[in-house]
Amino acid sequence: MELLRGVIRTYAWGSRTAIADFTGRPAPTAHPEAELWLGAHPADPAFVETEDGERSLLDVLRDDPEGQLGPSVRDRFGDVLPFLVKVLAADEPLSLQAHPSTEQAVVGYQNEDRMGVPLSSPVRNYRDRSHKPELLVAIEPFEALAGFRPVARTVELMRALAVPELDPFVELLVGQSAADGLRTLFTTWITAPQPDLDALVPAVLDGAVNYLRSGATEFADEARTVLELGERYPGDAGVLAALLLNRLQLAPGEAIYLPAGNLHSYLRGVGFEVMANSDNVLRGGLTPKHVDVPELLRVLDFTPASAESLHPRLDQEGFDLEYLTPAVEFAVSVLRLDGENLGHEVDAPCRHDGPQILVCAEGGAVVRAKSDTLTLERGAAAWVSADDGPIRLVADRPTQLFRATVGI
Structure with a gap:
């Protein structure tokens, strides 16, 4: 290690x-x-x-x-x-x-x-x-x-902006299956001639401004995001594409x-x-x-x-919280040490074979492996080879370690 x-x-x-x-x-x-x-x-x-x-x-x-x-x-x-x-x-x-x-x-x-x-x-x-x-x-x-939002919700957003220039594109969405409608609309926007974008994008930005000025809140985050992107990338088809994606916090x-x-x-x-x-x-x-x-x-x-x-499903084993994904290349978890786990040495659950990369995100811990002992403070990282695990931890204050290893 x-x-x-x-x-x-x-x-x-x-x-x-x-x-x-x-x-x-x-x-x-x-x-x-x-x-x-x-x-x-x-x-x-x-x-x-x-x-x-x-x-x-x-x-x-x-x-x-x-x-x-x-x-x-x-x-x-x-x-x-x-x-x-x-x-x-x-x-x-x-x-x-x-x-x-x-x-x-x-x-x-x-x-x-x-x-x-x-x-x-x-x-x-x-x-x-x-x-x-x-x-x-x-x-x-x-x-x-991230991810194309369900079509019905996107239609509600586009209609809430009250931009007449968007009406034909709403019809593209509702006139066929969800995936086909999204493909058709996204393709139409990303391949549109620049003069068309130079007219449509400002109209959408005006709609976002009017929506926010009205005091409406349902799509406020989406409207602010479109305005931010439009300011940074005027006339960019990606500003329109943002209307189709989930806005996550x-x-x-x-x-x-x-x-x-x-x-x-x-x-x-x-x-x-x-x-x-x-x-x-x-x-x-x-x-x-x-x-x-x-x-x-x-x-x-x-x-x-x-x-x-x-959002991935979560699986808790002791103080190890794993984010479950179908990826075989990696597995990710966070080791949270607090409460009864402070002040004495504890074994980190060993769910996966192979090497580990540890990154301290909060607090600090002493990490013990077969060959060595390290102290990781916030922002520090460690490489734990496959033949050096499993690991044991000691922390005297609340600590979080992100752990990446190979998936199943």
Whole structure:
């Protein structure tokens, strides 16, 4: 078991304070810090702090795959860590995006290779052959758009805005099955000529302003979100697409699971994010980056989903609360130490084989494994190899540790 130093990625939508505060560094930072990567992705592997100095987690896995990953994980995934852990901090909305299924990723990767698109190209959609299901757990209040809202509710929203220019599009939704209507409407908007968008988007923004001025509250969050996105991305089809998605507000500890094909955008907040070890993203707007409309339409799932259905089920075992998902690459839980668990050593439930990444989100704990003992304070992380578990914990104050390991 060793301390793990993550790698910070700076994007314009990140925060100059959140990740710095979380990791105990001075703030504000020189650049917006968006993601803290804690994993073994080739693009930005984390570093293990050994007696001989820092080593890339990629090198550690390469030199001892059996001991680090364990035989069962190697049998299933080869000599790679199948998941990637991030701490994500958004001060501004991220691009509207979706991730492919494994089959879609394999086909897309091969097609782009065949066309000679370099992996580093800004128009490359597929950096690897993997799908990218992901789970986000809010560390601080977190806001997001995710999943196509049930059609009846979207029709109520569009009619509440009282924008005559939206009436023909309402008819597209109600005139066919829910998924077909959503596909037709989304395709119409994302492929619309710019002059049409330049007329329709301002009309929708005016409708949102009038709705809020009226004192109505039922769709106030949706109206404010449309106005915020419209101000940042004038004339962008993604502003219209936001009308079709669930508007989510997560309290600390609440989570959303996003499978392949789920259109989403994180709006603001700080969260603990775990995903399959992939960097495949298909963008759908709200960004100056490349948007491949045909490929996006190929991967999107237009099946409506309620906001409630995006929250994973929970399973409590002792002080370990697991967020249940169908992903085989990862499993995520939070270890909450308080009350009777304080002041003495306790065994952390061992539900999964393979390595673990621990991230202290609150308080502090002494972590004991077979080979070593570490103290983790807020913002610190640890790598626990497969042959070094299980772990025991001691905390003298309320503490929360996020834990990521391999799924079943």
